[in-house]
Amino acid sequence: MKSDAVFKRAFNDALDLIGNLPVEAPFPSENQLSVQLMVSRTTVRKILSAIRAQSLPAAGDSRPLIGAIPRFAEAETIPISEQVEKHFMEWMLRDNTRPGTSINELQLARRFGLATTGIREFLNRFQRFGLIERRPNAGWVFKGFTASFALELFEIREIFELRSALAFAMLPATSALWQKLEALRDQHTQLLEEIDTRYHDFSDLDSRFHRLINSAAPNRFIEDFFDIITLIFHYHYQWNKRDERQRNEVAIKEHLTYIEALLSRNPSIVELACRAHLASAKETLMRSSSRKTSEFARADDAKDPVTPSAAMPSASS
Amino acid sequence: MKSDAVFKRAFNDALDLIGNLPVEAPFPSENQLSVQLMVSRTTVRKILSAIRAQSLPAAGDSRPLIGAIPRFAEAETIPISEQVEKHFMEWMLRDNTRPGTSINELQLARRFGLATTGIREFLNRFQRFGLIERRPNAGWVFKGFTASFALELFEIREIFELRSALAFAMLPATSALWQKLEALRDQHTQLLEEIDTRYHDFSDLDSRFHRLINSAAPNRFIEDFFDIITLIFHYHYQWNKRDERQRNEVAIKEHLTYIEALLSRNPSIVELACRAHLASAKETLMRSSSRKTSEFARADDAKDPVTPSAAMPSASS
DNA sequence: GGATTGTTTTTTATTGATAAAAACTTTGTT
DNA sequence: AACAAAGTTTTTATCAATAAAAAACAATCC
Structure with missing residues (x-):
């Protein structure tokens, strides 16, 4: 049976939406809601009737009184397939899973409280991140987030x-991307000013910046590869919060130099700034993860666990 | 219920194996068979008892008479998950599937004669080849083997x-890879001599050659990417047999030049030979596929179907 | 006549069940 | 003891069934 996370998420969103409606605005049509909530009209109707059922009855069939209708808990609004990702990560982090560990579908399913099919689906998608390997008829092996994994990742990056x-x-001056770049620069400077309070917002900005650069000469394989980077960074830093503010501040400054270099359109300057930023990112990653290294044993083919238990999943995109 | 393709394949292999046994050799133990047939001992036992049941009964409990025990049909020995790949390809080839076509799990399942779970699993794995895209809660879309797909592929390659x-x-003279390279060179010259009869053998040689080169500085992401290339070429040329002999002959000669360049260890010569080979491979691919282009319509975002119906799946590795 | 709501059909997400295959444990033989 | 065979338990591959969500169709309404 399908979970109704879609409904619940949209239900919560709908309450916000209706609540913020200007008093005079007409109540939106089902189609409009369907677009805004990004669900089918079928689901919109379900939401609407749920709302009507809970708001004061027979209020003249006009706009329902939203008032104090309770929302669904955050957790219930996340589809199972996405939860698996989180669970899987925790499994690796908390249980300190080592390179070489074999992955048991049934065990994970029981632990995560869902059917094996869900695990299987996740693993199949997750495979492409290069952290697990399939053994036909004999499950999966966790290859580990080792130093060589990180090195190989950065080489390609x-x-x-x-x-x-x-x-x-090399983009022509007329390209629309230049404006976007300038906009991003401004967002960087702004974030830098408020760094003390908003430093978490960097990771989003970071991935938008790199995606913008990639869009100069789009290539689906490069984009796919960036998904891996995004994933790794997301979980790695979620696990390792040390010096986050400091780390991000440095990165923002590097980005700004990098952006200026791009705006200068001078290839050698660009190359310099780009290399500098990547070298520093790599250093940060390797350093912050290798601190814990000594705690962990090594698996056969993995002679270099870096963030042994660390880092992982997400095959949702 | 699991299919018993493993058993059937191993059963056939076992008959061959036992048939070719030297008369004096002792009958192999279950463990030995398990290793040789690459299945668990459980399956070996099943095979053994199947064989005993069919060979002349009570022949003194020693070596059974294999004689004329019938083998299982080839088709039965292929696990369902692998069949899906083939089926999916045929679906695209035969039905001339166009870019933008949406993929319906249920429909495919019915057509291929299996449960939707199998389709799903395949699609999830196949996703990484960049030819299909997932729309959560709304199936998949076939993006098509378009010209831009091929261009992007070759850029990365x-x-x-x-x-x-x-x-x-740059490898040190002592590296073992130099010998392997020389061995491969010899296989190339040999194949060239027998090109008229053995030209199909090239594709295997080709992928071994490129994998050898990659092994000079191993990187899992590069290796993964090569899976895509292998897949595309495999199916593309399986579908398009035009000029195969001629095409392969040219490629072998290019490889030989390329190999000599490597042996010379002169970077600029290497670069030249490598570029030349890739340019020619690209040209061949683009040319052979674009011939049919005119037949096909174009989908929204795909302004350039190259081998519209062509090329595809395989997520087995 | 184009958007709105009501109704029906199709498709996806998810579960639980089960045979095949693998992995593990015990027993037997030299 | 050391390996082979027999027996048991666990795990994977596969299916069929079903509620949720989407899509398609039909009836209304300014």
């Missing part, structure tokens, strides 16, 4: 980013 | 191959 940055610098 | 070829050229 550097190749791709350099290629895209240079392509960006 | 060139970047990766160049990087690996240069790394290879």
